[in-house]
Amino acid sequence: MNGIEWTLGVTAVVLPTIAWLSRNSLSELTLYSIFPPLGIIAFGLMWTHFVMGALRRYSGSTSSPHWLYMNISMGLVLSLIVLHPGLLWVALYLDGFGLPPQSHLEAYSTQILFVTLGTIGLLIFLSYEFKRFFGQRSWWKYIEWLQILGMGAIFVHAIGLGGELQLSWFMVVWIFYGLTLAASFVYSRFIYKKGSI
Template structure:
């Protein structure tokens, strides 16, 4: 085999191997963080599901949603560092994205429904009656973040507009808001335990990833001047 053809074959093989490795890592990471969220939720209930109700179930959906969205940020950074074409993760983002969209809608949706059934009315008053005094505004962080995440679903229509970049940027801050939202309101995070450490790890790495992306955007913008 000619040297050039052999080199091309090796590069092609290495590229496929690298793509597959990236896919294995990101899928495994999402599965891992989802499992950790489920374990933390189960531990909080002492694995007693006999009296499971909406109030006990809906927190799991929030933990899963944030955990998988965090893995999206890590996946994007990993793909970039491994120099993998973004199209290789299309299915990963599509399927996990559908899961996240379902979770972020059901998480507050189930709570709103149950509070209304129990006579607490509708948000924001029902939220204030559900959480401890002084924490009502933190529930609104979740509502604002949800609206931002839902707005991102219109990217197929508006992504080419000059103002669209504000939506994903708002999504970055919404992720940080959800981190704080969970830290203050999540029963799994109000008690000392291993998942508190995991949650802080999510928050710190998320902040680093977001800061890195903005630093890179600033450097690219400065280089074009």
């Protein structure tokens, strides 16, 4: 299982990077061109956590996630989900749009729903960082359920705003992410656990 985990993780980094490189010139980088793939890579790495959890349950594997992969991928995810909007906020501020939420209203007035979904996803994912403090509490299971809502919000956010998804081959990858994420969630939460929360 650990080989599959690493393969999926590397693929989740490489494919968005290829899509991004096909649309951007390294000689003309700006904050606006750097921030988009960071969110897509973060989503892909989080996707590997959901999919690998479901694969382990389905196969009956007793192996736990490889500690090195989990530490690296979780550290990358946290960094990327902060950098993705952070670089955008800095760019918008430097261009005179101010800070959120004003900058979102000014720069993305016609796409505010997709921006809002991204913000909701960000807040949900950041809330997961409190697991070390509250993970044993009875209500924490609801925070874990919110994670799938966060993934759904980010999935739609990227469809509405992601330039890389304009590439037909990468849209196929994105749809694959969505379908396998949904299947992993349904299996892990309803079939494997037989409907218990």
